[in-house]
Amino acid sequence: xxxxxxxxxxxxxxxxxxxxxxxxxxxxxxxxxxxxxxxxxxxxxxxxxxxxxxxxxxxxxx
Amino acid sequence: xxxxxxxxxxxxxxxxxxxxxxxxxxxxxxxxxxxxxxxxxxxxxxxxxxxxxxxxxxxxxxxxxxxxxxxxxxxxxxxxxxxxxxxxxxxxxxxxxxxxxxxxxxxxxxxxxxxxxxxxxxxxxxxxxxxxxxxxxxxxxxxxxxxxxxxxxxxxxxxxxxxxxxxxxxxxxxxxxxxxxxxxx
Numbered sequence: 559x560x561x562x563x564x565x566x567x568x569x570x571x572x573x574x575x576x577x578x579x580x581x582x583x584x585x586x587x588x589x590x591x592x593x594x595x596x597x598x599x600x601x602x603x604x605x606x607x608x609x610x611x612x613x614x615x616x617x618x619x620x
Numbered sequence: 621x622x623x624x625x626x627x628x629x630x631x632x633x634x635x636x637x638x639x640x641x642x643x644x645x646x647x648x649x650x651x652x653x654x655x656x657x658x659x660x661x662x663x664x665x666x667x668x669x670x671x672x673x674x675x676x677x678x679x680x681x682x683x684x685x686x687x688x689x690x691x692x693x694x695x696x697x698x699x700x701x702x703x704x705x706x707x708x709x710x711x712x713x714x715x716x717x718x719x720x721x722x723x724x725x726x727x728x729x730x731x732x733x734x735x736x737x738x739x740x741x742x743x744x745x746x747x748x749x750x751x752x753x754x755x756x757x758x759x760x761x762x763x764x765x766x767x768x769x770x771x772x773x774x775x776x777x778x779x780x781x782x783x784x785x786x787x788x789x790x791x792x793x794x795x796x797x798x799x800x801x802x803x804x805x
Contacts, residue, residue, distance in 0.1 A: 567775060571782035574660030579749065586660055587629040593664030594630040594722065601721040617666075617721050618695050618714055 645683045647673040649742045649755045656776035658748035666722040674729045693718045762796035
C-alpha cells in the first residue's frame, strides 16, 4: 500500500529519533538546499522580468 | 562533491552567521518553524524567526551596524532609527544577506510577559547540532498547538513530540498554553 503523508512524517521522525545524525542529516540538507536553490531561481527570474523591487515586494509584502 | 554539498545546509549556515553577530550584543531566541527543521523536520522555509530582548536605541544601532558590517541588510530600511521604530511598535523586521531574497531572519522585540518568559527560559538544544539559543521545545509545542494551529504548525509540533517522546514536560507545555490563553487569545 502507498505510504501516506502522515505515514511518512511518522517514519521520518522515528528515523531522526533513532538513527545516527550522520545518516539522516545529509538527506535533510540536500532537501533544504534544493528548496533554497529553487526559491533563489524563482526570485531571480521574477526580478529579471519585473525588477528587483517588485521581487522584494512579492517576497516580503513590504 | 555531492557529499560536500550535503554536509551542511543554507539555513543552518545563515542562522549561525546571523547569531554570531547578535550574541555579543543582545539576548535572543530562535523560535517556531526552524526549531522543528533543526530537529530533522523535512520541510522548507524561507524565514527564520528571532525574538530579541527589548534593546535601548543605542544598543540596537550597534547591533544593526554590526549586522551590516557582516554583510546583512534590512529589507524595510537601511536607517537604524527607522528600523528601531518598527521594532518598538511591535512590527517584525527582516534581514537578508545583502543583495539576496532568501533566507530571511524575521526579527522582533519581545512584546509581552510571554516573550520575556521564553527569553528567560531559553535553551541550547544539542539535538539541533547548533550552538544557538532556542525557546524550549515545550514552549514551541505549546505555541503551535494552542496559538498558531495551521496544518504546518501542527505537523511541526507532532514532529517535536515524536523526536522528544518520553522526555517532554507536559506540565510545562500546559503552563505555557495557559499563558498564551491569558495573554494572546
